[in-house]
Amino acid sequence: MKLLATIVIFVWGGILFFTSFDFPYWGDGKSPASQHVSPYYIEHAMEDTSVPNIVTAVLADYRGYDTLFETAVIFSAGLACFFLLRVSDRKAPVFRLYRHQSTGVTLRIEKGGRLPENTGEFERIDSVWVPYDLIIVMTCRLVVPFIQLFALYVIVHGHHSPGGGFQGGVIFGAAIILFAISNNLRRSLKRMSERTSALLGSLGVTIYGGTGMLCILLGAGFLNYNALASLPGVDPLTARSLGILIVEIGVGIAVTAVMVWIYYNLSSAGKQDEGL
Amino acid sequence: MIWQLDIIVLSMVMICAIAAISIRDLLGAGILFGAYSFLMCLLWSIMGAVDVAFTEASVGAGVSTVFFVAAVFRTTRRTRD
Numbered sequence: 001m002k003l004l005a006t007i008v009i010f011v012w013g014g015i016l017f018f019t020s021f022d023f024p025y026w027g028d029g030k031s032p033a034s035q036h037v038s039p040y041y042i043e044h045a046m047e048d049t050s051v052p053n054i055v056t057a058v059l060a061d062y063r064g065y066d067t068l069f070e071t072a073v074i075f076s077a078g079l080a081c082f083f084l085l086r087v088s089d090r091k092a093p094v095f096r097l098y099r100h101q102s103t104g105v106t107l108r109i110e111k112g113g114r115l116p117e118n119t120g121e122f123e124r125i126d127s128v129w130v131p132y133d134l135i136i137v138m139t140c141r142l143v144v145p146f147i148q149l150f151a152l153y154v155i156v157h158g159h160h161s162p163g164g165g166f167q168g169g170v171i172f173g174a175a176i177i178l179f180a181i182s183n184n185l186r187r188s189l190k191r192m193s194e195r196t197s198a199l200l201g202s203l204g205v206t207i208y209g210g211t212g213m214l215c216i217l218l219g220a221g222f223l224n225y226n227a228l229a230s231l232p233g234v235d236p237l238t239a240r241s242l243g244i245l246i247v248e249i250g251v252g253i254a255v256t257a258v259m260v261w262i263y264y265n266l267s268s269a270g271k272q273d274e275g276l
Numbered sequence: 277m278i279w280q281l282d283i284i285v286l287s288m289v290m291i292c293a294i295a296a297i298s299i300r301d302l303l304g305a306g307i308l309f310g311a312y313s314f315l316m317c318l319l320w321s322i323m324g325a326v327d328v329a330f331t332e333a334s335v336g337a338g339v340s341t342v343f344f345v346a347a348v349f350r351t352t353r354r355t356r357d
Contacts, residue, residue, distance in 0.1 A: 026277075026323065055327040162326040170334040177342055259339055267346040276346050 049240040051159045059164065060244040064223040068208050070166075071251050075205050078258035082198070085270035097129065098122040126184060126274040140182035147175035155252040159241060165251025172252065173259030180260075185268055185275025194272060197261040204254025211246050277322055285322065289315045302353050306344030313337040 024031030041054055041062065051057040059067050098107045098116050101123055109115060116122040155168030180188035212223040220227035225243025229236035267276040292315060296308035313336025320329035 053327075059327075162330045164327070167327075167330050167334045170331075170339050174334070174338050174342070177339070181342075262343065263346065266343055267350065269350040276349055 049244065050238050051241050051244060053159055053161065055162070056158050056164055056244060056248075060247050061223075061225065061240055064212070064247070067247070067251065068212070068223070071205050071208055071254050074258050075201050075254055078198075078201055078261045081262045081265045085265040086272075087270045095127075097125045097127060099125045099129075124186065128274075132183075137182055140178055144175050144179050147178070148172055151175065151252075151256075155248055156245070158248055159244065165248040166255055168248075169252040169255025170259060172256040173263075176256070176260050177263045180263065180267070181276055185264065185272070188275075189264065189272065192260060194261065194264055197257040197264070200257035201254050201261060204250045204252070204257065207250030207253065208247050211243060211250070215243075277324075282319075282322055285315055285318050289319065300355055302351075302355060303345065303348045306341060306348055309344060310337050310341035313340070 024034075028034065041058055045051065045054045045057040049057045049061050051061075094111050096109050096115070098109065099105070099122065100107070101121060106125070107116070107122070151168045151172035153168075154163035154171060155165055158164035158168070176188065176192060179191070211225075215224050215227040216222055218227035218230050223243075225240040226236075227239075228234055228243050229239035234242060264272055264275075268274060289312060292308050292312040296305050296312060299305050299308065313332055317329045317332040317337060320326075320332055
């Protein structure tokens with residue numbers, strides 16, 4: 001079986017390798033894509049959308065459907081992780097560990113035992129617990145706000161520089177994941193619960209789809225941001241740029257929430273009790 | 277585009293890819309996937325596709341490595357085949 005698999009892989013890999021010789025060369029001006037599609041974008045992107053970064057203009061405006069369904073794919077990836085991994089809270093671990101803050105004594109409480117009162121004297125710890133390193137916790141606490149600020153910059157500055165909703169959303173989600181790793185999962189769940197991340201994920205997709213529907217309501221095609229110019233206070237020249245910005249924010253919210261959601265389910269094996 | 281640099285990065289990408297599928301330690305495979313993504317990011321930026329390189333760096337080398345490590349942490353570190 002293994003031999004058969006190897007033969008199949010080599011045959012198909014060889015076919016793929018030899019067909020790759022028929023590809024146009026890198027940066028070839030005579031390739032079909034460079035003759036019809038790309039010149040239009042390069043010449044008209046600035047006057048159509050007033051967005052200097054052509055990649056962003058293509059991604060969120062000319063090819064808006066692609067990006068809409070990419071966002072939907074990411075959201076359904078989060079949903080798939082949820083449905084595959086999440087188990088109910090009733091399947092609690094057999095024992096819980098509590099640590100007395102001032103003395104460092106650890107209590108092991110079996111299932112059904114009386115849990116300590118939530119007075120701040122005892123702290124719940126993971127079953128594979130490593131003492132919090134002061135340097136790591138403080139460094140992460142200092143770095144997380146700057147990562148989040150950078151993520152917001154990447155989202156809103158995607159019109160002018162590389163970046164946009166996907167990258168900024170992933171960076172924002174990574175900041176929250178960094179907080180969850182450097183502290184623990186329960187503390188992070190208190191800041192951003194599973195319900196919040198699920199709702200934010202669907203909100204992001206809704207913002208994207210809602211912008212498209214808004215364009216229909218204003219009398220143009222789906223995701224045709226030109227229609228936004230009929231709203232009061234919108235300059236017709238920058239209407240499409242504004243539409244791109246709204247859409248990127250929606251993508252950013254969805255991607256952030258879904259990344260955090262997947263991390264919660266993966267790192268706790270679906271119990272959302274003890275994390276990485 | 278400097279072709280010597282291109283060849284070096286491309287061969288390192290191939291080394292990382294082959295090592296990632298042949299290594300027995302799953303945590304090591306996850307880390308090698310991260311290195312692979314980072315080298316791909318270098319390759320994209322050599323070709324001038326800065327947006328793609330940015331996505332590759334944040335998604336491929338950043339978050340997906342964390343997901344791999346989390347999955348290995350919750351399952352097993354050794355493969356059976």
